Amino acid sequence: MNKVCLIGWPGSGKTRFHTMVSQQAQALGLSLREAPGLVWDRGATEQAWLVVDARHRIEDERERAALFNAGDALVLMFWQEVELANQAWWLKQLKSYADNKPYALVMQAGLTDNELLKLMSAAPSAIRPDWPMLARVELTVPRLVLEHFTFVLDAMQRDPEIQLWRAVGVLDTLEYANRVAIEAGRSGFYQYDAGDMPAGCLRLEARALKPAVLEEWLSACYAPGG
CATH class of the missing domain: 3.30.1220.10 (CobW-like, C-terminal domain)
Known part of the structure; x- marks a missing residue:
């Protein structure tokens, strides 16, 4: 079974995403767990999926780059609540900072099997960020x-x-x-x-x-x- 650790800033939607797709993922041979708080603790045999609250932009360029680099794949939450101008902004950032990483735009209905499989195809690329202890x-x-x-x-x-x-x-x-x-x-x-x-x-x-x-x-x- 493939293993995934969900990482991201506190409040990014990790728990909601885990609840939304865990049973579906298990049926696809995928085991999900959620990293506690602001912790990057991907195991040696795990993928790191970065969960991001897309309702607000991350304006600081260095902060944004470090965040995108922290995951093998990217999960943008609350996409149905994101204004059109901000949707275009996020898609531009994904192309600039994470062009080779698979990503998913999560709506209220969740993800399809094919969207989950696309995330599972991620190659190892995650870099441990310099996040503070809280x-x-x-x-x-x-x-x-x-x-x-x-x-x-x-x-x-x-x-x-x-x-x-x-x-x-x-x-x-x-x-x-x-x-x-x-x-x-x-x-x-x-x-x-x-x-x-x-x-x-x-x-x-x-x-x-x-x-x-x-x-x-x-x-x-x-x-x-x-």
């Missing part, structure tokens, strides 16, 4: 001003010392009566109606998280009256 912190937060919180997350993503790679949580916010589920990756921010999920939990993964700095930044987002 610190993780889980917090309980009061009611927040969501607009302020998105500014803070953007600043944490851009800060060269903090380098926020992942944020996941369910929040009570000043702007909405319903609870808000939030997700952020290395770039990009997404929010959804959280329904009846319990609010006040926030998980952050970053290169460096200093408690005093984190408390100062988050306290600036607290809604009046908590």
Whole structure:
């Protein structure tokens, strides 16, 4: 049986892709596993399939090149949500940085057998990237001003010392009566109606998280009256 390790940035869609195709892949003689977090741990007998969240561009050229080089094959997730201009941009990057690597554009319906077989045909080409070790912190937060919180997350993503790679949580916010589920990756921010999920939990993964700095930044987002 062929073996594949799914790698990629936190929040790229590795778990979703694994859930989507694992049974189908097994029927084709393919065993999939997901690398935990920001880890490149392809085994000697495995292919590395790089999973990318295509909803946002990766503007930094060096970061983009290192990412594409990290996989033997490339899996671009959430393609149905990608604007046409960004679809054209991603296809241009694939031609420039990964012209000899097979790739798949993943829609809600998943992949066909032939698309999976195309990924399986990848030749060994992956190069270990210089990804940082991430610190993780889980917090309980009061009611927040969501607009302020998105500014803070953007600043944490851009800060060269903090380098926020992942944020996941369910929040009570000043702007909405319903609870808000939030997700952020290395770039990009997404929010959804959280329904009846319990609010006040926030998980952050970053290169460096200093408690005093984190408390100062988050306290600036607290809604009046908590």
